[in-house]
Amino acid sequence: MTQLPGLLDTEAIRKDFPILDRQIHDGRKVVYLDNAATSQKPRQVLDALNAYYERHNANVHRGVHVLAEEATALYEGARDKVAAFINAPSRDEVIFTKNASESLNLVANMLGWAEEPYRVDRETEIVITEMEHHSNIVPWQLLSQRTGAKLKWFGITDDGRLDLSNIDEIITEQTKIVSFTLVSNIMGTINPVETIIRRAQEVGALVCIDASQAAPHMVLDVQALQADFVAFTGHKMCGPTGIGVLWGRQELLEDLPPFLGGGEMIETVSMHSSTYAPAPHKFEAGTPPIAQAVGLGAAVDYLTSIGMDNIAAHEHAITEYAVKRLLEVPDLRIIGPSTAEDRGATLSFTLGDIHPHDVGQVLDEQGIAVRVGHHCARPVCLRFGIPATTRASFYLYSTPAEVDALVEGLEHVRNFFG
Known part of the structure; x- marks a missing residue:
């Protein structure tokens, strides 16, 4: 068994994740390397979801009966946990959404409808990068088309x-x-946040960070980042699907208009006009994802108990080993940084002339789960002149043995396609 410095006790951790014991394709134990798409969930999260539905299920905030009060306490308790997890100055800066995509759309729409000094219009510019997920491209394209603002972006080396x-x-x-x-x-590239934010602050621009691939893997301190908005999603960090987070600076949330209208986000309503509740409820119209928030709170508890610094060290060791092993595979080309320096636990690659979908299908037959395609980042594939990639992504329960299984699987792919 390969020993690497900085590894977590994965034998103990993996016992918390029932799905990792599943056998597929004639008794092959699943090798799950698709964590950038979604992570697996520990028993602690599954138990929290079951307990909520079995004992506390009710709508939140408005009821005075016991179940409603319990559900409200659990929902708002999850907000407290998330606020502590990201070191938010105030719990009222944590807005629950259904995913990071909704969080980013929320920011784009707030700015499109805002008054000065925040309003985006034809006299202004929006800046993104060529390596963004589509969720951080399309909302800004839509805003640019609606307002006439100029959309600009940084390229990729x-x-x-x-x-x-x-x-x-x-x-x-x-x-x-x-x-x-x-x-x-x-x-997997980790971007130079300080350099970008420093320049944005020099010109008075707001900064929004998509932390979907950061929050599960490293310490996320919104005060240290000095951004204005930070978005991430629950299902990539051991939580359920259907729950995301937008953190925003308090003064911005107070000044900016809501994105959705409906129940709970109001203060008063008449047939002529309405006034809005303070943040965060101002941005949480309708019945929220209550059980999902409770599950996210349990996921935060789980990750905190292990320690985000420890998780980051584990993943760095796994990634360093994976880069080394993958570069031993003939005809394999890593798309992106070819070292473990300033990169996360996500590796995309091509294998000669074999289409990534064929690579993924043959790996699946060996019980190895990877992602194939453009990964909702098609401009990156266009930049490197490729139709798609195979992507392996690791997490706190990933092991060197799984890296070895991937490399062996890729050798099988090469032999299969001659």
Whole structure:
């Protein structure tokens, strides 16, 4: 068994994840390497969801009966846990959404409807990057089309880093919002946050960070980041699907208009006009994802008990080993950084002329779950002149043996296709 410095006790951790014991394809134990798409859930999260539905299920905030009060306490308790997890100055800065996509759309729509000094219009610019997930491209394209604002972006270098050589020309006095990913979901690149934010602050632009691939894997401190908005999703960090988070600075949430209208987000309503509740409820119209928030709170408890620094160290060791082993495979090309420096636990690659979908299908027959396609980051594939990639992504329960299984599986793929 390969021993690496910094590894967690994966033997103990994996016992918390029932699905990792599943056998498929004639008794092959599943090797799950698709964590950038969604993570598996520990028993602690599954138990929290079951307990909520079995004992506390009710709508939140308005009821005075016991079940409603219990459900409200659990829902708002999850907000407290998330606020502590990201070191938010106030729990009221944590908005629950259904995923990171909704969080980013929320920011784009708030700015499109805002009054000065936040309003995005034809006199302003929006800045993103070429390595964004579609969820951090399309909302800004829609806002640009609606308002006439100019959309600009940073390119990608040959080694999968952001090209910031022209940062002063990309982020200008006309820039109103800069939105970028902290960690690339396709290449694993960790971006230089401080450099980008410093330039944005020089020109008075707001900063929105997509932390979907960061929150599950490293310490996420919104105060240290100094961004204005941070978005992430629950299902990639051991939580349920259907729950996401938008953190925003309190003064911005107070000044910006709501995105959705309906129950709970109001203060008063008449047939002529309405006034809005304070944040976060101002941005949480209708019945929220209550059980999902409870599950996310349990996931935060689980990750905190292990320690995000420990998780980051484990994944760095696994990624360093995986890069080394994959580069031993003939005809394999890593798309993105070819070292473990400043990169997350996501590796995308091509294998000669074999189509990634064929690679993924043959690996699946061996019980190895990877992702194939453009990973909702098609501009990256266009940048590197490829139709798609195979992506292996690791997490706190990943082991060196699973990396070895992947490499052996790729050798089988090469032999299969001759």
